[in-house]
Amino acid sequence: MSQGSDQCLHDDPRTAADSDSDARSAVGEQKLAELRRELDGIDEVLRAAVRDRIDVCVRVAHVKREFGIPMMQPGRVGVVTERAREFASANGLSPDFLEELYKSMIAEACRVEDLIIDSPGPESGFEGER
Numbered sequence: 001m002s003q004g005s006d007q008c009l010h011d012d013p014r015t016a017a018d019s020d021s022d023a024r025s026a027v028g029e030q031k032l033a034e035l036r037r038e039l040d041g042i043d044e045v046l047r048a049a050v051r052d053r054i055d056v057c058v059r060v061a062h063v064k065r066e067f068g069i070p071m072m073q074p075g076r077v078g079v080v081t082e083r084a085r086e087f088a089s090a091n092g093l094s095p096d097f098l099e100e101l102y103k104s105m106i107a108e109a110c111r112v113e114d115l116i117i118d119s120p121g122p123e124s125g126f127e128g129e130r
Contacts (some may be wrong), residue, residue: 050105057109061116071113077106 064071081099088098 053105054109057112058116060109061113064113065117065119071110071117077125079104 005092013042061071063069081102084098085095088095
């Protein structure tokens with residue numbers, strides 16, 4: 001081996017530990033990418049479930065409008081939020097978090113129901129079904 005090629009080996013300041021660190025980092029990034037793809041799939045299902053929930057709320061609003069039933073049903077809201085809290089507790093989640101999430105969904109359902117119930121004509125612009 002010539003002195004020139006021997007010199008090249010010593011000029012690289014990277015150590016075996018640096019290479020190991022780079023390899024671990026690459027593996028970590030790959031694992032993160034896999035988990036993020038999994039989260040993306042779950043988010044897709046979650047968004048579709050929220051859409052489906054609103055679709056049912058639209059149909060509920062049409063029934064309420066047709067039969068003169070008041071939009072706000074405090075007893076029902078209590079049942080739904082309590083179920084969310086119980087589910088959270090049973091599954092290691094924060095009951096406050098899940099209740100707040102449901103409060104947001106209920107608020108949107110109420111907004112949509114108000115638009116349908118208060119619309120002047122029989123058609124509200126909301127189909128409720130795809």
